[in-house]
Amino acid sequence: MSLRYALLALLSVEPMTGYDLAKRFESSVAFVWHAPDSQIYPELRKMAKEGLLQGEEVSWGPRGKKTQYRITEEGRAAFRAWMREPVEYSRERDPVHLKAAYLEWAEPKAAREHMQAHIDYHTMRRDQWAEMIDQLRAGTNEMLSKRLAATAEADRQRTVEYKVFTYEGLIARAETEIEWGKRGLKLIDALSGPVGEDS
Amino acid sequence: MSLRYALLALLSVEPMTGYDLAKRFESSVAFVWHAPDSQIYPELRKMAKEGLLQGEEVSWGPRGKKTQYRITEEGRAAFRAWMREPVEYSRERDPVHLKAAYLEWAEPKAAREHMQAHIDYHTMRRDQWAEMIDQLRAGTNEMLSKRLAATAEADRQRTVEYKVFTYEGLIARAETEIEWGKRGLKLIDALSGPVGEDS
DNA sequence: CGCAACTATCTATGTCCATAGTTGGTGGCT
DNA sequence: AGCCACCAACTATGGACATAGATAGTTGCG
Numbered sequence: 085m086s087l088r089y090a091l092l093a094l095l096s097v098e099p100m101t102g103y104d105l106a107k108r109f110e111s112s113v114a115f116v117w118h119a120p121d122s123q124i125y126p127e128l129r130k131m132a133k134e135g136l137l138q139g140e141e142v143s144w145g146p147r148g149k150k151t152q153y154r155i156t157e158e159g160r161a162a163f164r165a166w167m168r169e170p171v172e173y174s175r176e177r178d179p180v181h182l183k184a185a186y187l188e189w190a191e192p193k194a195a196r197e198h199m200q201a202h203i204d205y206h207t208m209r210r211d212q213w214a215e216m217i218d219q220l221r222a223g224t225n226e227m228l229s230k231r232l233a234a235t236a237e238a239d240r241q242r243t244v245e246y247k248v249f250t251y252e253g254l255i256a257r258a259e260t261e262i263e264w265g266k267r268g269l270k271l272i273d274a275l276s277g278p279v280g281e282d283s
Numbered sequence: 284m285s286l287r288y289a290l291l292a293l294l295s296v297e298p299m300t301g302y303d304l305a306k307r308f309e310s311s312v313a314f315v316w317h318a319p320d321s322q323i324y325p326e327l328r329k330m331a332k333e334g335l336l337q338g339e340e341v342s343w344g345p346r347g348k349k350t351q352y353r354i355t356e357e358g359r360a361a362f363r364a365w366m367r368e369p370v371e372y373s374r375e376r377d378p379v380h381l382k383a384a385y386l387e388w389a390e391p392k393a394a395r396e397h398m399q400a401h402i403d404y405h406t407m408r409r410d411q412w413a414e415m416i417d418q419l420r421a422g423t424n425e426m427l428s429k430r431l432a433a434t435a436e437a438d439r440q441r442t443v444e445y446k447v448f449t450y451e452g453l454i455a456r457a458e459t460e461i462e463w464g465k466r467g468l469k470l471i472d473a474l475s476g477p478v479g480e481d482s
Numbered sequence: 483c484g485c486a487a488c489t490a491t492c493t494a495t496g497t498c499c500a501t502a503g504t505t506g507g508t509g510g511c512t
Numbered sequence: 513a514g515c516c517a518c519c520a521a522c523t524a525t526g527g528a529c530a531t532a533g534a535t536a537g538t539t540g541c542g
Binding site: 483484485486487488489490491492493494495496497498499500501502503504505506507508509510511512 | 513514516517518519520521524525526527528529531532533535536538540541
């Protein structure tokens with residue numbers, strides 16, 4: 085149910101087509117939220133019907149057409165309302181830790197590979213997020229620059245700081261996972277002997 | 284797609300009915316994986332049809348009946364195969380960080396409440412997991428005791444250590460989130476003045 | 483001109499999961 | 513005998529999402 089708010093957030097900067105939004109999801113917001121176009125198009129139509137967005141047919145070339153969506157005052161209100169509501173924490177569903185809990189069933193080689201994959205995955209994420217922070221700080225992030233241009237000067241610092249804060253949280257999380265993965269490798273070695281020794 | 288493996292893991296200790304499993308999900312595995320009975324019953328039947336489990340009708344009272352499921356050799360093989368496969372990391376979908384990224388839209392009071400809720404939620408989790416570790420170490424965890432009873436002595440240490448390791452990872456994660464939440468509170472104060480001053 | 487790459491949108495199918503019921507039996511307490 | 517808490521299993525509906533593919537127009541390049 086957060087998809088629509090992710091869309092509202094992006095559309096609060098400037099009007100966009102479904103295609104634009106799908107692309108944005110690939111790049112900027114992608115590390116926090118992902119959605120395929122097959123989810124985005126219907127959702128946009130639904131939101132337009134509910135009055136949160138206003139769709140406008142824009143001609144594109146001689147015959148082509150596209151629909152550009154603009155956030156309405158109602159849409160902004162809905163977004164602010166969402167910002168007031170508490171997040172509902174959904175129940176735990178964590179394949180990695182599920183598997184980790186039964187690692188004694190795995191051969192040491194497979195167990196090590198799981199941990200290494202975990203480390204690699206989160207290292208990648210951490211680096212991507214770190215780059216995002218660099219962009220935010222340097223002012224080279226497109227979406228943020230546009231957003232800041234439409235923001236009162238007094239609010240600009242907050243806008244940047246909260247985004248940086250968000251990504252720092254994600255980095256901290258990734259680093260915790262990396263540490264856990266490293267501990268896992270050590271534990272596997274301790275419990276099953278050095279590489280190649282057993283099995 | 285991990286539900287069936289969570290079920291296999293539980294059934295590898297002893298045969299159980301759907302009801303038993305639903306209860307187990309509430310207690311022991313609940314902090315790693317959750318599933319409602321409406322998901323469990325059909326999945327069990329499906330797994331039985333695929334030969335991973337063997338269902339047995341057990342009478343219960345004069346008229347009552349229940350189906351007890353026992354893991355088959357095929358089921359054990361499927362579980363081991365799953366342990367060999369790498370985990371697929373699904374794409375990011377994180378309502379908390381999505382909201383955090385747009386915290387400048389929230390009133391300071393609401394922003395503080397979000398962070399406090401985050402801290403509270405993860406504090407609760409951390410405490411639950413810590414208690415779980417105590418149980419695992421003290422040997423008072425029912426599932427683990429049964430599992431150990433059916434485990435070769437040489438493998439017992441590994442079995443315990445991996446479980447403890449898993450929960451320690453979850454605790455570390457929770458603590459990272461708590462730290463992030465605290466930083467968030469400080470940031471909100473810094474950006475919007477002490478409590479009650481603005482809004 | 484023809485073709486590739488990109489823009490734009492839509493549909494279809496299937497899984498997973500949440501939520502919320504219904505049905506019926508058992509065992510114990512009053 | 514009546515009631516309640518628990519045990520056991522099933523059904524129905526709907527949302528969210530993945531995956532895949534269909535369709536059609538546009539732009540640019542050789």
